[in-house]
Amino acid sequence: MRFKLSQLSPGAMAAGALALSALTAAHADDMSLMASGAWSRPTASASMAGVVYVTVTDSGAPTTLVGASTPIAAQAEMHQSLMQNGMMEMLPVKSLPIAPATPIKFSPGGYHIMLMGLSHPLSAGQTFPLTLTFGDGRRVTTTVTVQSMTASGPPDTTGSMGGMKMSP
Amino acid sequence: MARTPKNRRTRRVGLLTAFIAVVVLLCASAGLFASIRSEMREQAAQAVVGGPFRLIDSRNRTVTDRDFRGRYLLVYFGYTGCPDICPTTLSSVAQALRLLGARAAAVQPIFITVDPRHDTPSVMAAYVANFTPRLIGLTGTPAELQAAERAYHVTVEVTPTGINHSAVLYLMAPDGHFLAPLPADSGAAVIATDLTHDLT
Numbered sequence: 390m391r392f393k394l395s396q397l398s399p400g401a402m403a404a405g406a407l408a409l410s411a412l413t414a415a416h417a418d419d420m421s422l423m424a425s426g427a428w429s430r431p432t433a434s435a436s437m438a439g440v441v442y443v444t445v446t447d448s449g450a451p452t453t454l455v456g457a458s459t460p461i462a463a464q465a466e467m468h469q470s471l472m473q474n475g476m477m478e479m480l481p482v483k484s485l486p487i488a489p490a491t492p493i494k495f496s497p498g499g500y501h502i503m504l505m506g507l508s509h510p511l512s513a514g515q516t517f518p519l520t521l522t523f524g525d526g527r528r529v530t531t532t533v534t535v536q537s538m539t540a541s542g543p544p545d546t547t548g549s550m551g552g553m554k555m556s557p
Numbered sequence: 558m559a560r561t562p563k564n565r566r567t568r569r570v571g572l573l574t575a576f577i578a579v580v581v582l583l584c585a586s587a588g589l590f591a592s593i594r595s596e597m598r599e600q601a602a603q604a605v606v607g608g609p610f611r612l613i614d615s616r617n618r619t620v621t622d623r624d625f626r627g628r629y630l631l632v633y634f635g636y637t638g639c640p641d642i643c644p645t646t647l648s649s650v651a652q653a654l655r656l657l658g659a660r661a662a663a664v665q666p667i668f669i670t671v672d673p674r675h676d677t678p679s680v681m682a683a684y685v686a687n688f689t690p691r692l693i694g695l696t697g698t699p700a701e702l703q704a705a706e707r708a709y710h711v712t713v714e715v716t717p718t719g720i721n722h723s724a725v726l727y728l729m730a731p732d733g734h735f736l737a738p739l740p741a742d743s744g745a746a747v748i749a750t751d752l753t754h755d756l757t
Contacts, residue, residue, distance in 0.1 A: 430644055433637065433683055438719065440640035466718070470641050472742055476712055477642045477724030497645040498742045503718065504640075538687035539648040 421449030424521055424531035426543025429504075431535060432511045439504035439511050441465070441519055441533050442495045442543070451488035453524040459533075461517045463506025470498055479503075484524065497541060511535045606735040607632070607727060608708035612669065612697040615682030620695060622733060628665045629756060630729035633741065634711045636672035636720055637684040642741060644687075646724065651689035652745035653752060661691075663731075663756055668694045671713045671722050673702050728755060 427443035439462060445454060457465040467482040482500065485493050495501050502519070515535040522528045534544050607622070614620045631650060635643035647668060654661040668685055670676035673696050676684075681694030696702070706713060714721040724741035726748065739751055 430640075431687075433680065437638045438640040468641070468718070472724060472740065475723050475725050475738075475740070476714075476721060477741060478714075478721045479641070479716075479719050481718065498642060501641045505718070538644055539651060541645070541648060 422447050422521075422523065422527055422529040424519075424529050427519055427531045427533040428540065428543050429511055429517075429533050429535045430538055430540065431513050432507065435507040435510050437507070437510075439507050441502040441504065442497065443502070443519070443521075443531065443533070444492060444494050444496075444543070445487060445521060445529075446489075446492040447487045448489055449527075450525065451486065452527065453484040453486050454493055454521060455484045455524050456522040457502050457519060458522070459504065459517055459519045461508045462504035464504070465519070466503050466505070467495075467500065468503050469500050487523070513537050606708075606710055606738070607729050607733070610669075610695075610705040610708060611701055612695040612705060613678060615678045615685070615694055617678050620693075625665055625667075625729075626733060627731050629663055629731060629736075629752075630727070631664055631666045631752075632669065632709065632727040632729060633667070633725075634669045634671050634706065634709065634713075634722055635724070636670050636722070637676050637680055638672065639719065642724055646726070646741040647685075647688045647692065649743065649745040649748055650726065651692065653748035654689060654691065656745060656749040657752060657756075660753070660756055664752060666692045668692055669702070669705055670694070670696045671702065671706065671711070671720055673697060673699055728752070 423446045425444050425446070427441060429439055429441050432439050441457075441459075454467070457467065459465055467485065468479050469482050471478050471480055485500070487493050493500065513535050516532050517535075518530055519533050520528055520530045536544060609622050611619065611621050633643075633646060633650070635646070637643070647666075650666050654664060654666065657664070666689070668681070670681060676694075676696050678694075678696055681696055685692040685694040697705075705711075709723075709727055711723040711725075712721075713723075726739040726741055726743070728736040728739065728751070730736045736755055737751065739748055743751070
């Protein structure tokens with residue numbers, strides 16, 4: 390039987406229209422960029438620095454990751470832990486190139502996003518949003534999960550889009 | 558001056574003396590050089606890492622290096638506000654000890670703070686509990702901690718965004734002498750393997 394538009398209920402049409410507008414409105418939050426597996430560690434107090442690890446992939450044009458922000462911290466900065474002559478240094482990173490062939494992986498002991506001026510201490514189980522901004526104006530927002538202090542990698546993916554949220 | 562036989566002899570004696578003097582000088586320098594080198598080599602071989610420390614634990618009790626004689630020590634310097642490398646390293650240590658199983662009982666992991674202002678005994682207690690109940694956190698007065706940092710050749714550099722510090726796991730033998738350094742970013746498997754080799 391052929392599908393007829395007139396057979397759709399008004400509710401279904403409204404839902405369809407909403408979905409369509411949401412997709413077209415998300416031009417700044419580009420679907421070619423993906424942030425996955427974003428996680429953090431607990432902090433004993435809000436005066437301590439928080440950390441975020443995440444994997445960022447780009448299936449569109451090459452660009453650079455130039456910043457991060459979150460409503461739960463005054464500042465979010467990219468840093469690199471670098472071992473030099475036995476001394477561990479934390480170097481600020483202004484930008485990181487990203488292209489389809491070269492994703493960015495923020496992970497323990499390497500690149501990480503440091504959060505300063507937390508609005509509250511982080512405890513295991515909490516989540517908070519993190520927005521990544523790119524040199525060409527694209528951005529992506531994802532949800533960060535606070536894991537235990539001894540976590541060493543992202544939480545297991547459940548198959549659903551657990552870690553990703555696109556904001557208009 | 559006329560080259561009389563007497564003058565010729567004097568010249569030859571003069572030359573010989575000069576030659577001997579140069580040779581003696583060369584030998585002396587070589588000897589000096591050799592002795593300096595061997596002293597440096599000796600010093601390097603004895604590279605004293607570790608030594609007496611007098612710090613306080615999470616219950617405000619005084620703890621010294623002598624309290625740990627009889628066990629291997631795995632010593633790490635860091636601070637609780639360290640967002641990335643310290644939690645990563647201490648997690649690896651905890652995991653390495655789990656991998657060691659029963660043999661882990663011979664190893665005492667110790668975490669010494671480089672940030673005494675913030676890392677009070679109670680802050681340290683809460684922090685180390687995150688990794689393994691076996692981890693002992695030590696703090697102290699700035700002077701006591703600086704003495705420990707010097708003994709372990711730990712460099713500390715305070716910056717606006719954090720404290721840079723030597724990130725090395727120091728493995729000490731049960732009699733207190735230094736066994737081996739392990740890079741802090743070694744990972745649990747490497748730490749466990751190294752410990753297995755060193756625990757006899």
